[in-house]
Amino acid sequence: MHTVIKQNLFERKRSWLQNYKWLIFRRLSQITIFSLFMLGPWFDIWIIKGNLSSSLTLDVLPLTDPFIAIQSLFAGQSLTTVALTGVLIISLFYILVGGRVYCSWVCPINIATDCASWLRKKFNIKSSSLFPRNTRYWLLAMTFIMALITGTLSWELINPVTLVQRGIISGLWISVAIMLMIFLFDLLISRDAWCGHICPVGAFYSLFGRIGLIRVSAYHRDNCNDCMDCFVVCPEEQVIKSALRGAKNNISPVILEINCTNCGRCIDVCDKNVFKFTHRFNHSTTSFNFLNQEPPQ
């Protein structure tokens, strides 16, 4: 009896929904947030006014992007109470859910770069990356230094992350061309270039990841059969290794690497159910190895 239940749980072929669950949630989240911003300008239903830089929801809830606020501080401006409230709400939220949740669950550019990455695998386009992964941190430092030197929000003049959404909201479609350029660059020239190597906004939100509460854990890592599916699908594949293979060295199964975007694709693609979402202090693993047991005769 016992073994039959186990068999049902773990030997059963994973359903299509299981294989795409987090991807679907993520796309729904991205599309919902995008639509909420577009309801106003397109259908005159004003739930959210503004854009991802700063917005006002239902005329009461102010939200302000901490990245742009800090640039403004570097440029020598002080924050108003409204902006500060907005910054605090956003910061607390990302400390709770993990910084780069912004990248994989909110940012509109992510749909384009995910799409490029998917097409790359589909058509077997094999150019490697032109940039080291830490380029984004240098660029992040540059954005602050430029704000300091020029005394203005220098980076925001060209920041595609804010540019694209703002452009679509104000009906300036030239911004979509910028999104297309990032897509083509990621697709044809350099692998995961924008989100994984260059974008200083992502780098900024990564820093929240240092204390982000919700994390992915390889808690069933002893089930891993080294199929490499998670490494292939992960936009930041370097974050998995130590958590997944760390059992020997007593390394926590929780992916604490700050660049993990909490996208959950590894959870989706793993046939052996190795990964799950948990909080950062849950270092437990299961050593009960269902899958290597002999199936009942």
Added chain:
Amino acid sequence: MKATTPQTNIARRRFLSETARTVCGVSFVGLGLGFYTQKALSLPATSLRPPGALNEKDFQAACVRCGLCVRDCPYNILKLADIIDQAATGTPYFEARKIPCEMCEDIPCVVACPTNALDKSLTNIDDARMGLAVLIDQETCLNFQGLRCDVCHRVCPLLNEAITLEPQHNTRSGKHALFIPVVHSDKCTGCGKCERACVLEEAAIKVLPISLAKGELGHHYRWGWKEKEKAGESLVTPDVKHQYNLPEGLKYDHAGEGLQKE
């Protein structure tokens, strides 16, 4: 010091060269961005900022490009600059000749601004200084030709205060008056109604940024007559009636006759 093995040596070299390459690349991007920023800081003279905007440099540092002012403008006057526009990307502006500011009494754009970019201390719209109207071309302005166009004067929300009509003699006809529109900088808010309304093909009156429209005295400079009024008396040696020390029976004619016998 730790012993250097060939492996750590290679790893160190790789790290150093990669870091150097990245820093170099990023610096180039920064340099390019710096040049672009410098260009973006110069607002084109035809683009006006919303009421209460700080001076251009501070405004660009404080504005988070959220578009809430644009959203709350009841007349859809403001727009956010796209990357191809001349005004800095994402910042709000309007063009007087296309659509001027309606000067709402509750100033919703300033209220909507989540930062200090639009100064919250502006509560009376008549105190706004979005720019300054300048009658820039006297050669085409109809009133300067002696016609009674007066349109700029009549559309002004601060009628007879920001623009007054000053009568002058019309030397062309010899018997008529010119009614010259004169803008007063202590009243003009720069809303742009006059520029919008100017009947010419290209407006003769234009709203310019204050920095372009206004001169500024040297800070050491003093107007003598004002100082005199303040002090209650002349601050320089008072004029005395001039006297020539001429021989008796002679005088000096200033009209050109020169020395004359009395």
